Amino acid sequence: MEETSFLTLGEGLIIEQIIEEAHRFVALVRSTMPASCCPLCGDSSDFIHSQYQRQVADVPCGGRAIQLQLTVRRFSCHNSSCHRTIFTERLPHLVQPWAQMTKRLRASLSLLGFASCAQMAARLAPQLGMKGSASTILRLQRAAPEACPEPFTKIGLDDFAFRRGRTYGTLNVYLETHRLIEILPDRTVETVSAWLAAHPEIEVVSRDRASDYATAATLGASAAERGSFPRRSSMERTGSERSGTRRTKDCASGTKNRSGSRQRDPSGRTPGALSTNPPACVAGTLFQ
Ligand SMILES: [Zn+2]
Numbered sequence: 001m002e003e004t005s006f007l008t009l010g011e012g013l014i015i016e017q018i019i020e021e022a023h024r025f026v027a028l029v030r031s032t033m034p035a036s037c038c039p040l041c042g043d044s045s046d047f048i049h050s051q052y053q054r055q056v057a058d059v060p061c062g063g064r065a066i067q068l069q070l071t072v073r074r075f076s077c078h079n080s081s082c083h084r085t086i087f088t089e090r091l092p093h094l095v096q097p098w099a100q101m102t103k104r105l106r107a108s109l110s111l112l113g114f115a116s117c118a119q120m121a122a123r124l125a126p127q128l129g130m131k132g133s134a135s136t137i138l139r140l141q142r143a144a145p146e147a148c149p150e151p152f153t154k155i156g157l158d159d160f161a162f163r164r165g166r167t168y169g170t171l172n173v174y175l176e177t178h179r180l181i182e183i184l185p186d187r188t189v190e191t192v193s194a195w196l197a198a199h200p201e202i203e204v205v206s207r208d209r210a211s212d213y214a215t216a217a218t219l220g221a222s223a224a225e226r227g228s229f230p231r232r233s234s235m236e237r238t239g240s241e242r243s244g245t246r247r248t249k250d251c252a253s254g255t256k257n258r259s260g261s262r263q264r265d266p267s268g269r270t271p272g273a274l275s276t277n278p279p280a281c282v283a284g285t286l287f288q
Contacts, residue, residue, distance in 0.1 A: 007061065009068075010093040024065035024129075027058075036075050036089035041082035048084050050075040056094075056100040059108055060129025068102070068256070070095075078178040105130065148173045152181060157213050175206055181185040189216045196220025 007015060012033040012249035015241050017028040051073045058066040073089050088097070095102045101109075108133045112121040118138040132140075154175040159168045170184035170192055184191050193216040196202060207213035 024067055026067045026069055028069050030071040031089060038077040038082060038084055038087050040078045040084040043077060043079045045075040045077055047076045049076045057105055059105050063129045065129045068201060106140050109137050110144045113137040113141045153201055155202055158208060173262040192216035193219035197223030
């Protein structure tokens with residue numbers, strides 16, 4: 001089969017031949033770059049020491065698996081101060097050193113795992129021309145870069161019980177998307193105010209009527225206004241925001257038990273449920 005352009009591999013790599021087998025294509029690939037850089041010292045070398053074959057799985061084509069048979073060269077490093085005398089050329093845009101699948105196949109399996117789950121992705125992958133065990137897909141998911149957190153300016157604070165009546169934490173929820181931002185290890189004024197002060201971009205805090213969160217919001221806003229946290233310096237606020245005027249409006253909170261009375265923990269607070277649903281009522285506008 002002739003080389004075609006449907007299987008793009010990036011600059012410096014060419015497909016010498018494509019072999020069609022029963023359930024897959026095998027592409028014979030080699031690099032055309034005249035030299036390569038030593039991964040240890042960075043010096044370029046064009047002295048080829050030897051070469052070997054490397055098998056790498058790639059993304060499928062038409063539902064059929066693609067296997068790349070890479071001809072990888074070893075170069076000699078001429079830097080006398082370098083401890084690496086022989087090194088293997090890197091193909092950073094295609095595959096990581098010692099990996100058995102290309103970067104784009106890793107990304108595809110990882111996305112499949114995120115869209116369903118590792119077990120389901122492992123079952124679906126062969127039907128799409130890919131192959132990967134559940135543990136492999138789970139490992140790829142863990143290694144995937146984290147998505148940039150969405151900016152948030154309106155949050156909800158609510159407490160929940162690690163152990164009801166004993167240990168409580170604080171849920172921070174983005175009000176507009178109802179997504180969990182972070183779980184604080186407790187609900188003390190110090191912890192919550194420090195977190196708020198470190199996030200000066202927050203404009204609105206929704207909370208229950210417990211006084212601790214009100215105090216924490218006030219302290220956090222004051223600390224942010226003083227510019228005591230580095231992130232504050234990168235934020236631009238309007239003149240009215242800098243005044244720090246704070247308005248709050250409270251309403252009833254707490255969960256009802258079967259008899260209709262509200263459940264309170266020994267500290268007099270209302271234990272919240274472990275949920276990403278934001279508190280429905282109280283709103284405290286920090287900067288107006
Ligand atoms: Zn070197």
